Amino acid sequence: MDGQKRQTLNHLLTALPPGLLVDSAWLQAQGVARTSVHDYVRRGWLERVAPRVYRRTTTQGTAALLRWDMAVMSAQRAALGDLYVGGMTALELHGLGHFARLGGGRTIHLYDPDHIAPSWLATLSTDAQLAMHRRGLFEASGLGIDWHRFDLGTARLGDIATSPQASEAWDHFLRVANAERAAIELMDDVPASLSFDHADKIFENLTTLRPRLLTKLLKGCTRIRAKRLFLFFADRHAHGWAKRIDRDVIDLGRGKRQLVPGGRLDARYQITVPEAFGPKTESENQ
Incomplete structure (x- = not known):
């Protein structure tokens, strides 16, 4: 050479x-x-x-399945940061997805509203299924998304990083939606790929969301049904932050939205929900 x-x-x-x-x-x-x-x-x-x-070259060889996090971090590096982990997976990474995996293999929810993820990402065989969401849900594409240090050993998020610039070979960074944005994104999957019961169990853990950021996200959210459903669950669980959202600036559209055929119409948000999701009793909210 x-x-x-x-x-x-x-x-x-x-x-x-x-x-x-x-x-x-x-x-x-x-x-x-x-x-x-x-x-x-x-x-x-x-x-x-x-x-x-x-x-x-690694000692593991190419026969072993690639780690999903290494694949995503590599794609984020190639996509200059516009690709991010969101929805249910982001909630899991933030420690809020205690009921997220109910059997079966793991699915990683990736969001690529600008359609700039490298094409090779979909061709990789990883240790989890990669689900790509390409619908843009928010007017402000970067609101509620941060770079985090990521520990490969524990697969846990670390502190927020100002930029994904590694100073050492073991520095790794993952771009992830915060809990507020991820919770709204989750609503867009109900009930098509996430049941009301499943979403309800996850929402029960969302006790520490930030109302000011939620207001900005909901104001800029372009999906009427997702906004209505988010507020429906917020009212249902009566978390402390729910009362502090400024609902006057949130456009909930007009007309009814049928989410569940033959379901019960929620009068406030004009969405059909399962019959079991009637108003919570006082004892249930305690």
């Missing part, structure tokens, strides 16, 4: 933290020619994990 190629390889290994994935375009941007990529794979310095997707 000549000096120029060795210098390029050293730069590559420094710029590519262990485990993170990159595609051919990223490698070429680092000065690695296509022929050199094949040579690095042949020599065992890079692994090919999917068509046009690579990582530094």
Whole structure:
């Protein structure tokens, strides 16, 4: 190997933290020619994990399923941060999804309203199913989303980071919706892919949401049904923050919304809900 190629390889290994994935375009941007990529794979310095997707060689080999978090962090790096983890998965990561997994394999909910996630993300075999949501639910695309440090050992979120700039090889960052945004996103899945009962159990744990941020999110939410359903559950559980939402600035639209065929019409929010979801009694709210 000549000096120029060795210098390029050293730069590559420094710029590519262990485990993170990159595609051919990223490698070429680092000065690695296509022929050199094949040579690095042949020599065992890079692994090919999917068509046009690579990582530094690991001891695990490519037979093992990729970790979903490594795949998502790699895609976020390629997408310049516009892709984020939201909905039920975000609530789980914030420690609020105690009832989120009720059997079966894990599903990771990703949100890509600008449709800029790298195409290779969907081709990867990971240890969880990746569900991509592409509908934009909010006028302010970045409101209620933060970068967090992410501990690979415990798979837990750390502190909010101002930017995903790693100072050490073990620094990892994940872009995640906060609990307020994730809870509203969750409502958009009811009842199509999330039952009322399931959503009700999750909502019961949402005792510490911030009403000022909720007001901004609900004001800028473009899905009438999601807003109505969120406020329905807020009233049902009577959490302290629910009374402090400024409802005067939230547009709930007009007309009825049928969420459940043959269900009970909630008079306040004009949505049909299951018969079992009648007004809570005083003893249930205690």
